[in-house]
Amino acid sequence: MSKQTLGQSLYGWLQTITAVLTAIILVFTFLGRITPVDGVSMEPTLHTGDLMLVRSIGYRPRQGDVVVLTKPFDLTEGPIVKRVIAVGGQQVDxxxxxxxxxxxxxxxDEPYLKEVMRPPWYGGLTSVTVPEGSVFVMGDNRNNSNDSRDVTLGTVDERYILGRAELVFFPFRNFGRIQ
Incomplete structure (x- = not known):
């Protein structure tokens, strides 16, 4: 058996690291990603600091799903997490x-709500027919959520949706499937 030179050994490790990083990038780009929760708008379902696994591939929004979206609005930066209330063609009142x-x-029937909803501080829509290819989203903590009721967000084109939040995996005390 021949001894490898230091250069050959490093080259082998570099190939392995490159393959692993490429696989990780492909998985997170096409299958899913890890996304943190930032804010209180989804309490009690999700809390600030929760890390979620978000499924992307083959996902089509359905009423009741918790989704991560990237549509910029107001002062919000980065991905936001909301619940799909209605999809294209449905009427929300x-x-x-x-x-x-x-x-x-x-x-x-919304057993996931934190408390009884009051009118939002930003005014808010009271009735809308969701355009095809869009969704109407709201936070579970309705009294502390900027969501589709806010005209600066409104209905959200499905192309802004990164995927469905499937699982909280950290912190471990919150571990579990997202309902």
């Missing part, structure tokens, strides 16, 4: 008097 959201005339 919001009754702030009762704190109820209706989708196509039916009241949504």
């Amino acid at each position: 919001i009754d702030y008097g009762t704190g109820t959201v209706y989708m196509d005339g039916a009241a949504l």
Whole structure:
């Protein structure tokens, strides 16, 4: 058996590291990514500092999904996390008097909400038909969430969606599937 020179050994390690980094980049680009939660708009479902696994490939938004999107608005920077309330073609009506959201005339069952919704400080939409290829999103902490009710965000084109938040994996006390 022949001995490798230092240069040959380093070259072998460099090839291995390059292959691993390429695989990681491909996985995060096409299959999913790790995204942190920043803010309180999704409490009690998600908390600031939670790290989530976000699935990208083959994802089509559905009502009730928690998604990560990149549409810039207001003073928000970076990815934002919200729940899909309605998809293209559906009608959303919001009754702030009762704190109820209706989708196509039916009241949504929303056990994930932090508290009863009050009118947002920024005004807010009360009725909208979601355009095809778009979604209407809201935070689970409705009283502390800039979301589709804010005209600066409004309905969100599906092309801004990075994917569905599937799992919190850190911190370990919050580990679990995102519902």
